[in-house]
Amino acid sequence: MQQKTTDELITQEMLLKIPYRWAAGEHIGEFLRELRRSGKIYANKCPKCGRFRCPPAPVCSRCHTKMEEREKWVHVGPKGTLLSFFVAEQSFLVPTTGDMLEVPFSVGVIWLDGAPVALWHQLEETNPDKIKVGMRVEAVFKPKEQRQANIFDILHFKAI
Protein backbone atom coordinates (compact mmCIF):
# COMPACT_ATOMS: atom_id res chain seq x y z
CA MET A 1 0.00 0.00 0.00
CA GLN A 2 1.14 3.54 -0.63
CA GLN A 3 0.44 4.75 2.89
CA LYS A 4 0.32 2.49 5.93
CA THR A 5 -2.33 3.38 8.48
CA THR A 6 -1.25 0.99 11.23
CA ASP A 7 1.34 -1.63 12.16
CA GLU A 8 -1.35 -4.09 13.26
CA LEU A 9 -1.27 -7.33 11.21
CA ILE A 10 -4.50 -9.29 10.77
CA THR A 11 -4.44 -13.10 10.39
CA GLN A 12 -7.42 -15.46 10.07
CA GLU A 13 -7.30 -18.65 12.15
CA MET A 14 -8.90 -21.74 10.64
CA LEU A 15 -8.95 -25.51 10.99
CA LEU A 16 -9.62 -27.89 8.10
CA LYS A 17 -11.09 -31.09 9.56
CA ILE A 18 -12.15 -33.35 6.73
CA PRO A 19 -13.12 -37.02 7.01
CA TYR A 20 -12.01 -39.34 4.19
CA ARG A 21 -12.91 -42.89 3.17
CA TRP A 22 -10.25 -44.46 0.96
CA ALA A 23 -10.96 -47.63 -1.07
CA ALA A 24 -8.05 -50.04 -0.58
CA GLY A 25 -8.90 -51.78 -3.88
CA GLU A 26 -8.68 -55.42 -4.93
CA HIS A 27 -5.00 -56.06 -4.29
CA ILE A 28 -4.29 -54.01 -1.17
CA GLY A 29 -7.76 -55.03 0.08
CA GLU A 30 -6.90 -58.72 -0.17
CA PHE A 31 -3.49 -58.05 1.42
CA LEU A 32 -5.25 -56.44 4.40
CA ARG A 33 -7.90 -59.23 4.58
CA GLU A 34 -5.06 -61.75 4.84
CA LEU A 35 -3.47 -59.83 7.72
CA ARG A 36 -6.80 -60.18 9.57
CA ARG A 37 -7.68 -63.74 8.43
CA SER A 38 -4.37 -65.59 8.56
CA GLY A 39 -1.94 -63.19 10.17
CA LYS A 40 0.25 -63.56 7.08
CA ILE A 41 1.97 -60.98 4.89
CA TYR A 42 1.72 -61.57 1.13
CA ALA A 43 3.65 -60.38 -1.91
CA ASN A 44 3.21 -61.06 -5.64
CA LYS A 45 5.65 -61.51 -8.48
CA CYS A 46 5.92 -60.29 -12.06
CA PRO A 47 5.80 -63.40 -14.29
CA LYS A 48 7.98 -61.67 -16.88
CA CYS A 49 10.81 -59.81 -15.07
CA GLY A 50 10.48 -61.52 -11.69
CA ARG A 51 10.10 -58.34 -9.63
CA PHE A 52 8.17 -58.78 -6.38
CA ARG A 53 5.73 -56.31 -4.83
CA CYS A 54 4.49 -56.00 -1.26
CA PRO A 55 1.69 -55.14 -0.85
CA PRO A 56 0.79 -56.98 -4.06
CA ALA A 57 0.23 -54.81 -7.15
CA PRO A 58 -1.91 -55.43 -10.25
CA VAL A 59 0.75 -54.45 -12.80
CA CYS A 60 4.56 -54.52 -12.72
CA SER A 61 5.90 -50.96 -12.65
CA ARG A 62 9.11 -52.03 -14.39
CA CYS A 63 7.83 -53.98 -17.40
CA HIS A 64 4.07 -53.25 -17.35
CA THR A 65 3.14 -56.94 -17.26
CA LYS A 66 0.04 -58.10 -15.38
CA MET A 67 1.21 -59.51 -12.05
CA GLU A 68 0.49 -63.09 -11.00
CA GLU A 69 -2.88 -64.44 -9.97
CA ARG A 70 -4.03 -64.62 -6.37
CA GLU A 71 -3.22 -68.36 -6.12
CA LYS A 72 0.41 -67.62 -6.81
CA TRP A 73 0.88 -64.89 -4.19
CA VAL A 74 3.78 -65.76 -1.91
CA HIS A 75 3.83 -65.64 1.85
CA VAL A 76 6.66 -63.39 3.09
CA GLY A 77 7.95 -62.73 6.63
CA PRO A 78 6.99 -62.63 9.44
CA LYS A 79 10.75 -62.47 10.04
CA GLY A 80 13.00 -60.07 8.21
CA THR A 81 16.15 -57.99 8.15
CA LEU A 82 16.31 -54.28 8.90
CA LEU A 83 17.50 -52.31 5.85
CA SER A 84 17.16 -48.76 7.22
CA PHE A 85 15.36 -46.93 10.03
CA PHE A 86 14.66 -43.62 11.74
CA VAL A 87 13.61 -42.58 15.22
CA ALA A 88 11.40 -39.48 15.50
CA GLU A 89 12.39 -37.53 18.59
CA GLN A 90 10.42 -34.38 17.81
CA SER A 91 6.63 -34.64 17.74
CA PHE A 92 4.49 -33.61 14.76
CA LEU A 93 0.79 -33.32 14.05
CA VAL A 94 -0.47 -36.61 12.57
CA PRO A 95 -2.83 -35.67 9.72
CA THR A 96 -4.83 -38.92 9.81
CA THR A 97 -5.80 -38.54 13.47
CA GLY A 98 -5.31 -34.89 14.36
CA ASP A 99 -3.23 -35.96 17.39
CA MET A 100 0.40 -35.21 18.10
CA LEU A 101 2.82 -38.07 17.36
CA GLU A 102 3.90 -39.92 20.50
CA VAL A 103 7.69 -39.83 20.57
CA PRO A 104 10.14 -41.49 20.45
CA PHE A 105 8.61 -43.21 17.42
CA SER A 106 10.79 -45.58 15.43
CA VAL A 107 10.15 -46.95 11.98
CA GLY A 108 12.11 -49.51 10.04
CA VAL A 109 12.30 -50.59 6.43
CA ILE A 110 12.08 -54.36 6.80
CA TRP A 111 13.27 -56.78 4.14
CA LEU A 112 10.89 -59.66 4.63
CA ASP A 113 12.13 -63.24 4.40
CA GLY A 114 10.99 -65.05 1.26
CA ALA A 115 11.26 -62.32 -1.38
CA PRO A 116 13.10 -59.06 -2.08
CA VAL A 117 10.32 -56.85 -0.72
CA ALA A 118 10.35 -54.30 2.06
CA LEU A 119 7.65 -53.01 4.34
CA TRP A 120 7.80 -49.80 6.37
CA HIS A 121 6.53 -50.46 9.87
CA GLN A 122 6.91 -49.47 13.49
CA LEU A 123 9.80 -50.91 15.53
CA GLU A 124 9.28 -51.89 19.15
CA GLU A 125 12.75 -50.62 20.09
CA THR A 126 12.98 -46.83 20.23
CA ASN A 127 16.57 -46.36 21.40
CA PRO A 128 18.62 -45.61 18.24
CA ASP A 129 21.75 -47.04 19.86
CA LYS A 130 20.04 -50.44 20.11
CA ILE A 131 18.80 -50.47 16.50
CA LYS A 132 21.28 -51.63 13.86
CA VAL A 133 20.96 -51.89 10.11
CA GLY A 134 21.14 -55.61 9.33
CA MET A 135 19.52 -56.74 12.58
CA ARG A 136 16.85 -59.47 12.49
CA VAL A 137 13.28 -58.55 13.40
CA GLU A 138 9.90 -60.27 13.47
CA ALA A 139 6.32 -59.04 13.04
CA VAL A 140 4.12 -59.14 16.15
CA PHE A 141 0.44 -59.46 15.22
CA LYS A 142 -2.53 -58.38 17.31
CA PRO A 143 -4.65 -61.24 18.71
CA LYS A 144 -6.97 -62.49 15.92
CA GLU A 145 -10.20 -61.17 17.50
CA GLN A 146 -8.79 -57.63 17.60
CA ARG A 147 -7.68 -57.48 13.96
CA GLN A 148 -9.53 -55.08 11.64
CA ALA A 149 -8.03 -55.65 8.18
CA ASN A 150 -5.72 -52.66 8.42
CA ILE A 151 -1.95 -52.28 8.69
CA PHE A 152 -2.26 -51.94 12.49
CA ASP A 153 -3.12 -55.68 12.60
CA ILE A 154 0.67 -55.88 12.74
CA LEU A 155 1.41 -54.26 16.07
CA HIS A 156 5.10 -53.70 15.38
CA PHE A 157 8.34 -55.51 14.58
CA LYS A 158 10.48 -56.71 17.48
CA ALA A 159 14.16 -57.66 17.57
CA ILE A 160 14.92 -61.40 17.53
Added chain:
Amino acid sequence: MPQRVAIVGIGQTRHTSRRPDVNDGELINEAVSAALADAQLTMKDIEAVIIGNMEFFEGHHLNDAMLIDYTGARGKAGLKMNTGGTVGTMEVISGCYHVASGLFDTCLVIGWEKHDEASTTSCITTITDPAVDRPYAVGALSGLAIISMNYMTRTGCKVEHAAMVRAQASENASRNPNAHVRDRLSVEDVLKGRMVLYPLNLYFLCPTSVGACALVLASETKAKKISRKPVWIRDHITVHSDYSGALFTFPGETRETSHMVAGRKIFQRNHITKPIREIQVFELYDPCAFLQMSWLEDFGICDQGEAWKLVEKGVTAREGEFPVCPSGGVLCTNAIGDSGTLRVAEAALQIRGDAGEHQVTRDVKAALASGYGGSYWTDLLLLSKTPD
Protein backbone atom coordinates in the same frame (compact mmCIF):
# COMPACT_ATOMS: atom_id res chain seq x y z
CA MET B 1 11.69 -27.56 -35.24
CA PRO B 2 11.39 -26.39 -31.60
CA GLN B 3 12.39 -22.82 -30.74
CA ARG B 4 15.35 -22.22 -28.44
CA VAL B 5 14.37 -20.86 -25.02
CA ALA B 6 16.18 -18.30 -22.88
CA ILE B 7 15.71 -16.91 -19.39
CA VAL B 8 15.45 -13.13 -19.83
CA GLY B 9 14.11 -12.05 -16.44
CA ILE B 10 14.84 -13.21 -12.88
CA GLY B 11 13.07 -12.06 -9.71
CA GLN B 12 12.83 -13.33 -6.17
CA THR B 13 11.59 -12.15 -2.79
CA ARG B 14 13.75 -12.25 0.29
CA HIS B 15 13.15 -15.56 2.09
CA THR B 16 12.21 -15.76 5.74
CA SER B 17 10.28 -17.92 8.20
CA ARG B 18 7.19 -15.69 8.42
CA ARG B 19 5.55 -12.98 6.32
CA PRO B 20 2.36 -12.04 8.17
CA ASP B 21 2.65 -8.59 6.56
CA VAL B 22 1.58 -9.85 3.12
CA ASN B 23 -0.92 -12.37 1.77
CA ASP B 24 0.06 -14.93 -0.86
CA GLY B 25 -0.86 -12.67 -3.78
CA GLU B 26 1.15 -9.74 -2.46
CA LEU B 27 4.13 -12.05 -1.88
CA ILE B 28 3.92 -13.39 -5.45
CA ASN B 29 3.64 -9.91 -6.88
CA GLU B 30 6.96 -8.93 -5.32
CA ALA B 31 8.71 -11.65 -7.36
CA VAL B 32 6.67 -10.98 -10.52
CA SER B 33 7.47 -7.25 -10.41
CA ALA B 34 11.16 -7.98 -9.84
CA ALA B 35 11.32 -10.44 -12.77
CA LEU B 36 9.53 -8.04 -15.15
CA ALA B 37 11.81 -5.19 -14.08
CA ASP B 38 14.87 -7.38 -14.62
CA ALA B 39 13.59 -8.28 -18.12
CA GLN B 40 12.65 -4.65 -18.78
CA LEU B 41 9.20 -5.85 -19.83
CA THR B 42 5.67 -5.15 -18.67
CA MET B 43 2.80 -7.58 -18.14
CA LYS B 44 1.53 -6.67 -21.63
CA ASP B 45 4.57 -8.44 -23.11
CA ILE B 46 3.78 -11.74 -21.34
CA GLU B 47 1.77 -14.30 -23.34
CA ALA B 48 1.41 -17.18 -20.86
CA VAL B 49 1.64 -17.52 -17.07
CA ILE B 50 2.49 -20.69 -15.14
CA ILE B 51 2.06 -20.73 -11.39
CA GLY B 52 2.73 -23.44 -8.83
CA ASN B 53 2.96 -24.30 -5.15
CA MET B 54 1.73 -27.05 -2.82
CA GLU B 55 -1.86 -25.95 -2.31
CA PHE B 56 -2.38 -27.96 0.87
CA PHE B 57 0.19 -25.81 2.70
CA GLU B 58 -1.86 -22.65 2.44
CA GLY B 59 -5.20 -24.46 2.62
CA HIS B 60 -6.79 -22.79 -0.37
CA HIS B 61 -7.16 -24.31 -3.76
CA LEU B 62 -7.93 -22.80 -7.17
CA ASN B 63 -5.26 -20.26 -6.33
CA ASP B 64 -4.42 -19.72 -10.01
CA ALA B 65 -7.78 -17.99 -10.32
CA MET B 66 -7.76 -16.31 -6.90
CA LEU B 67 -4.29 -14.83 -7.39
CA ILE B 68 -4.84 -13.51 -10.89
CA ASP B 69 -4.67 -9.85 -9.85
CA TYR B 70 -1.15 -10.45 -8.60
CA THR B 71 0.13 -12.79 -11.34
CA GLY B 72 -1.22 -10.79 -14.25
CA ALA B 73 -2.62 -13.90 -15.96
CA ARG B 74 -6.05 -12.50 -16.83
CA GLY B 75 -6.82 -13.10 -20.50
CA LYS B 76 -3.64 -15.11 -21.00
CA ALA B 77 -2.81 -18.79 -21.46
CA GLY B 78 -1.07 -20.90 -18.85
CA LEU B 79 -1.24 -23.65 -16.28
CA LYS B 80 -1.30 -24.28 -12.56
CA MET B 81 1.11 -26.95 -11.32
CA ASN B 82 1.13 -28.78 -8.00
CA THR B 83 3.65 -31.60 -8.33
CA GLY B 84 5.15 -31.45 -4.84
CA GLY B 85 8.90 -30.98 -4.50
CA THR B 86 9.31 -30.70 -8.25
CA VAL B 87 6.74 -27.89 -8.68
CA GLY B 88 9.37 -25.21 -9.16
CA THR B 89 11.37 -27.03 -11.82
CA MET B 90 8.31 -28.56 -13.52
CA GLU B 91 7.01 -25.03 -14.04
CA VAL B 92 10.20 -23.94 -15.76
CA ILE B 93 10.14 -27.08 -17.90
CA SER B 94 6.49 -26.47 -18.72
CA GLY B 95 7.33 -22.87 -19.60
CA CYS B 96 10.02 -24.24 -21.91
CA TYR B 97 7.48 -26.46 -23.65
CA HIS B 98 5.17 -23.47 -24.14
CA VAL B 99 7.89 -21.37 -25.76
CA ALA B 100 9.74 -24.17 -27.57
CA SER B 101 6.47 -25.22 -29.24
CA GLY B 102 6.43 -21.93 -31.11
CA LEU B 103 2.98 -21.09 -29.76
CA PHE B 104 4.29 -18.45 -27.35
CA ASP B 105 7.21 -16.03 -27.45
CA THR B 106 7.15 -15.17 -23.75
CA CYS B 107 6.11 -17.04 -20.63
CA LEU B 108 6.14 -15.98 -16.98
CA VAL B 109 6.86 -18.75 -14.46
CA ILE B 110 6.04 -18.25 -10.76
CA GLY B 111 6.94 -20.60 -7.90
CA TRP B 112 5.91 -19.69 -4.37
CA GLU B 113 5.10 -20.99 -0.91
CA LYS B 114 4.01 -19.62 2.44
CA HIS B 115 5.05 -22.32 4.89
CA ASP B 116 4.07 -20.12 7.83
CA GLU B 117 0.38 -20.80 7.21
CA ALA B 118 0.08 -24.50 8.15
CA SER B 119 1.89 -27.63 9.34
CA THR B 120 4.23 -28.62 6.52
CA THR B 121 5.05 -32.05 7.88
CA SER B 122 1.46 -33.16 8.40
CA CYS B 123 0.49 -31.90 4.93
CA ILE B 124 3.38 -33.79 3.30
CA THR B 125 2.46 -36.98 5.13
CA THR B 126 -0.54 -37.20 2.79
CA ILE B 127 1.73 -37.97 -0.18
CA THR B 128 2.09 -41.54 1.06
CA ASP B 129 -0.09 -44.57 0.37
CA PRO B 130 -3.04 -44.19 2.78
CA ALA B 131 -3.56 -47.87 3.65
CA VAL B 132 -0.09 -49.20 4.22
CA ASP B 133 2.62 -46.53 4.55
CA ARG B 134 0.98 -43.41 5.93
CA PRO B 135 1.03 -44.30 9.63
CA TYR B 136 4.80 -44.77 9.37
CA ALA B 137 5.62 -41.57 7.51
CA VAL B 138 6.65 -38.33 9.17
CA GLY B 139 6.19 -35.92 6.28
CA ALA B 140 9.14 -35.81 3.90
CA LEU B 141 11.50 -36.27 6.84
CA SER B 142 11.10 -40.04 7.05
CA GLY B 143 12.18 -40.59 3.44
CA LEU B 144 15.17 -38.27 3.93
CA ALA B 145 16.20 -40.17 7.07
CA ILE B 146 15.81 -43.58 5.41
CA ILE B 147 17.94 -42.51 2.41
CA SER B 148 20.55 -40.89 4.69
CA MET B 149 20.91 -44.03 6.80
CA ASN B 150 21.15 -46.14 3.65
CA TYR B 151 23.76 -43.77 2.17
CA MET B 152 25.97 -44.05 5.25
CA THR B 153 25.62 -47.85 5.25
CA ARG B 154 26.45 -48.15 1.54
CA THR B 155 29.34 -45.70 1.23
CA GLY B 156 31.07 -45.25 4.58
CA CYS B 157 30.03 -41.58 4.76
CA LYS B 158 29.97 -40.32 8.35
CA VAL B 159 27.69 -37.86 10.13
CA GLU B 160 30.66 -35.44 10.14
CA HIS B 161 30.55 -35.23 6.33
CA ALA B 162 26.92 -34.16 6.39
CA ALA B 163 27.93 -31.55 8.96
CA MET B 164 30.59 -30.29 6.52
CA VAL B 165 27.94 -30.00 3.80
CA ARG B 166 25.70 -27.97 6.10
CA ALA B 167 28.53 -25.75 7.35
CA GLN B 168 29.47 -24.99 3.75
CA ALA B 169 25.83 -24.26 2.85
CA SER B 170 25.59 -21.83 5.77
CA GLU B 171 28.77 -20.07 4.65
CA ASN B 172 27.22 -19.66 1.18
CA ALA B 173 23.84 -18.54 2.53
CA SER B 174 25.51 -15.93 4.74
CA ARG B 175 26.62 -14.24 1.49
CA ASN B 176 23.16 -14.42 -0.11
CA PRO B 177 20.87 -11.60 1.06
CA ASN B 178 17.75 -13.45 -0.17
CA ALA B 179 18.51 -16.71 1.67
CA HIS B 180 16.45 -17.65 4.72
CA VAL B 181 18.78 -19.20 7.35
CA ARG B 182 21.96 -17.15 7.09
CA ASP B 183 23.80 -17.91 10.35
CA ARG B 184 27.36 -19.12 9.84
CA LEU B 185 27.68 -22.57 11.43
CA SER B 186 30.84 -24.54 12.10
CA VAL B 187 30.96 -28.34 11.75
CA GLU B 188 30.86 -28.52 15.58
CA ASP B 189 27.78 -26.24 15.72
CA VAL B 190 25.99 -28.48 13.21
CA LEU B 191 26.83 -31.66 15.14
CA LYS B 192 25.33 -30.14 18.30
CA GLY B 193 21.95 -29.57 16.64
CA ARG B 194 18.73 -30.82 18.29
CA MET B 195 17.79 -34.32 17.09
CA VAL B 196 14.60 -34.31 15.04
CA LEU B 197 14.48 -37.70 13.34
CA TYR B 198 17.51 -39.84 14.13
CA PRO B 199 20.00 -39.75 12.32
CA LEU B 200 18.92 -36.24 11.23
CA ASN B 201 19.29 -33.27 13.53
CA LEU B 202 17.72 -29.90 12.80
CA TYR B 203 20.70 -28.65 10.77
CA PHE B 204 20.77 -31.62 8.41
CA LEU B 205 17.27 -30.67 7.26
CA CYS B 206 15.99 -27.79 5.15
CA PRO B 207 13.99 -25.06 6.89
CA THR B 208 10.38 -24.14 6.11
CA SER B 209 10.47 -20.76 4.41
CA VAL B 210 8.25 -18.13 2.88
CA GLY B 211 9.13 -16.77 -0.52
CA ALA B 212 8.48 -16.55 -4.24
CA CYS B 213 10.59 -16.66 -7.38
CA ALA B 214 9.62 -15.67 -10.92
CA LEU B 215 11.33 -16.12 -14.27
CA VAL B 216 10.55 -14.66 -17.68
CA LEU B 217 11.26 -17.10 -20.52
CA ALA B 218 11.51 -15.99 -24.15
CA SER B 219 12.02 -17.48 -27.58
CA GLU B 220 15.38 -17.02 -29.32
CA THR B 221 14.17 -14.25 -31.62
CA LYS B 222 12.54 -12.36 -28.76
CA ALA B 223 15.43 -12.93 -26.35
CA LYS B 224 18.02 -11.63 -28.78
CA LYS B 225 15.89 -8.54 -29.34
CA ILE B 226 15.17 -7.63 -25.72
CA SER B 227 17.90 -9.11 -23.54
CA ARG B 228 21.53 -8.15 -23.03
CA LYS B 229 22.28 -11.26 -20.96
CA PRO B 230 19.98 -14.11 -21.93
CA VAL B 231 20.70 -17.45 -20.23
CA TRP B 232 19.89 -20.41 -22.47
CA ILE B 233 18.00 -23.48 -21.35
CA ARG B 234 20.01 -25.91 -23.42
CA ASP B 235 18.24 -29.07 -22.33
CA HIS B 236 15.96 -30.45 -19.64
CA ILE B 237 14.71 -33.84 -18.61
CA THR B 238 12.06 -35.32 -16.34
CA VAL B 239 12.36 -38.92 -15.14
CA HIS B 240 9.73 -40.68 -13.04
CA SER B 241 10.35 -43.42 -10.53
CA ASP B 242 7.88 -46.04 -9.34
CA TYR B 243 6.59 -45.50 -5.82
CA SER B 244 7.88 -48.83 -4.56
CA GLY B 245 11.37 -48.37 -5.96
CA ALA B 246 11.87 -44.67 -5.32
CA LEU B 247 13.71 -44.79 -2.02
CA PHE B 248 15.27 -48.17 -1.92
CA THR B 249 17.26 -50.80 -3.71
CA PHE B 250 17.83 -54.26 -2.30
CA PRO B 251 21.27 -55.60 -1.58
CA GLY B 252 22.35 -57.32 -4.78
CA GLU B 253 19.94 -55.33 -6.97
CA THR B 254 21.49 -52.73 -9.31
CA ARG B 255 20.62 -49.21 -8.15
CA GLU B 256 18.85 -47.19 -10.80
CA THR B 257 17.19 -44.08 -9.43
CA SER B 258 15.42 -41.35 -11.40
CA HIS B 259 18.46 -39.09 -10.77
CA MET B 260 20.78 -41.69 -12.32
CA VAL B 261 18.67 -42.00 -15.46
CA ALA B 262 18.29 -38.21 -15.77
CA GLY B 263 22.03 -37.50 -15.41
CA ARG B 264 23.06 -40.27 -17.79
CA LYS B 265 20.63 -39.22 -20.53
CA ILE B 266 21.20 -35.47 -20.38
CA PHE B 267 25.01 -35.78 -20.40
CA GLN B 268 24.93 -38.34 -23.19
CA ARG B 269 22.76 -36.32 -25.54
CA ASN B 270 24.78 -33.14 -24.90
CA HIS B 271 28.09 -34.94 -25.41
CA ILE B 272 29.26 -34.18 -21.89
CA THR B 273 31.73 -36.87 -20.87
CA LYS B 274 33.23 -35.31 -17.71
CA PRO B 275 30.45 -33.21 -16.15
CA ILE B 276 32.67 -32.19 -13.22
CA ARG B 277 35.03 -30.47 -15.70
CA GLU B 278 32.55 -29.31 -18.31
CA ILE B 279 29.99 -27.78 -15.95
CA GLN B 280 30.99 -25.00 -13.59
CA VAL B 281 28.18 -24.90 -11.01
CA PHE B 282 25.30 -27.10 -9.85
CA GLU B 283 22.29 -25.67 -8.01
CA LEU B 284 21.15 -29.07 -6.74
CA TYR B 285 17.82 -29.52 -4.98
CA ASP B 286 19.23 -30.59 -1.59
CA PRO B 287 16.57 -30.89 1.13
CA CYS B 288 18.96 -32.80 3.41
CA ALA B 289 22.74 -32.67 3.88
CA PHE B 290 23.31 -36.39 3.26
CA LEU B 291 21.26 -36.24 0.06
CA GLN B 292 23.42 -33.51 -1.46
CA MET B 293 26.23 -36.08 -1.46
CA SER B 294 24.18 -39.12 -2.47
CA TRP B 295 22.55 -37.21 -5.32
CA LEU B 296 25.82 -35.79 -6.71
CA GLU B 297 26.82 -39.44 -7.14
CA ASP B 298 23.47 -40.45 -8.62
CA PHE B 299 23.56 -37.63 -11.18
CA GLY B 300 26.96 -38.96 -12.29
CA ILE B 301 29.05 -35.98 -11.14
CA CYS B 302 31.35 -38.48 -9.40
CA ASP B 303 31.45 -42.23 -8.74
CA GLN B 304 29.28 -43.91 -6.12
CA GLY B 305 30.76 -43.44 -2.64
CA GLU B 306 33.00 -40.54 -3.75
CA ALA B 307 30.92 -37.45 -2.99
CA TRP B 308 31.79 -37.25 0.71
CA LYS B 309 35.45 -37.31 -0.28
CA LEU B 310 34.87 -34.34 -2.62
CA VAL B 311 33.22 -32.49 0.28
CA GLU B 312 36.22 -33.28 2.50
CA LYS B 313 38.55 -31.80 -0.15
CA GLY B 314 36.48 -28.63 -0.58
CA VAL B 315 35.69 -29.37 -4.23
CA THR B 316 32.00 -28.45 -3.76
CA ALA B 317 32.71 -25.16 -1.94
CA ARG B 318 31.94 -21.81 -3.59
CA GLU B 319 35.63 -21.34 -4.45
CA GLY B 320 36.08 -25.04 -5.28
CA GLU B 321 36.43 -26.77 -8.64
CA PHE B 322 32.78 -27.81 -8.71
CA PRO B 323 30.67 -25.48 -6.55
CA VAL B 324 27.37 -26.98 -5.38
CA CYS B 325 24.59 -24.62 -4.30
CA PRO B 326 26.59 -21.40 -3.87
CA SER B 327 23.26 -19.77 -2.97
CA GLY B 328 23.10 -21.88 0.22
CA GLY B 329 20.70 -24.28 -1.50
CA VAL B 330 17.49 -25.80 -0.23
CA LEU B 331 19.37 -26.56 3.01
CA CYS B 332 19.16 -22.86 3.91
CA THR B 333 16.06 -21.73 1.99
CA ASN B 334 13.03 -23.88 1.31
CA ALA B 335 9.70 -22.39 0.26
CA ILE B 336 8.79 -25.62 -1.55
CA GLY B 337 6.85 -24.30 -4.55
CA ASP B 338 9.65 -21.82 -5.17
CA SER B 339 12.63 -24.07 -4.33
CA GLY B 340 12.96 -25.56 -7.83
CA THR B 341 12.37 -22.24 -9.63
CA LEU B 342 14.98 -20.73 -7.35
CA ARG B 343 17.53 -23.41 -8.29
CA VAL B 344 17.14 -22.43 -11.96
CA ALA B 345 17.17 -18.71 -11.08
CA GLU B 346 20.35 -19.02 -8.99
CA ALA B 347 22.11 -21.12 -11.67
CA ALA B 348 21.15 -18.46 -14.24
CA LEU B 349 22.45 -15.64 -12.01
CA GLN B 350 25.79 -17.47 -11.79
CA ILE B 351 25.97 -17.65 -15.61
CA ARG B 352 25.15 -13.94 -15.90
CA GLY B 353 27.76 -13.16 -13.23
CA ASP B 354 25.03 -11.41 -11.24
CA ALA B 355 25.09 -13.51 -8.05
CA GLY B 356 26.89 -10.79 -6.07
CA GLU B 357 28.59 -11.92 -2.87
CA HIS B 358 27.83 -15.58 -3.56
CA GLN B 359 29.11 -15.53 -7.16
CA VAL B 360 31.49 -18.46 -7.73
CA THR B 361 35.10 -17.62 -8.44
CA ARG B 362 35.35 -19.29 -11.86
CA ASP B 363 33.77 -18.17 -15.12
CA VAL B 364 30.48 -20.05 -15.55
CA LYS B 365 29.66 -21.22 -19.06
CA ALA B 366 27.34 -24.09 -18.17
CA ALA B 367 25.30 -24.83 -15.07
CA LEU B 368 22.91 -27.49 -13.82
CA ALA B 369 19.75 -27.07 -11.75
CA SER B 370 17.67 -29.93 -10.37
CA GLY B 371 14.36 -30.61 -8.68
CA TYR B 372 13.12 -33.62 -6.78
CA GLY B 373 10.21 -34.67 -4.67
CA GLY B 374 6.66 -35.86 -4.86
CA SER B 375 5.84 -37.82 -6.76
CA TYR B 376 9.29 -39.35 -6.67
CA TRP B 377 10.61 -37.82 -9.82
CA THR B 378 13.62 -35.92 -11.04
CA ASP B 379 13.89 -32.74 -13.07
CA LEU B 380 17.28 -31.74 -14.39
CA LEU B 381 18.03 -28.61 -16.43
CA LEU B 382 21.20 -27.69 -18.30
CA LEU B 383 21.76 -23.93 -18.72
CA SER B 384 24.43 -22.19 -20.73
CA LYS B 385 25.85 -18.79 -21.58
CA THR B 386 25.59 -19.33 -25.33
CA PRO B 387 22.70 -20.77 -27.34
CA ASP B 388 24.82 -23.53 -28.88
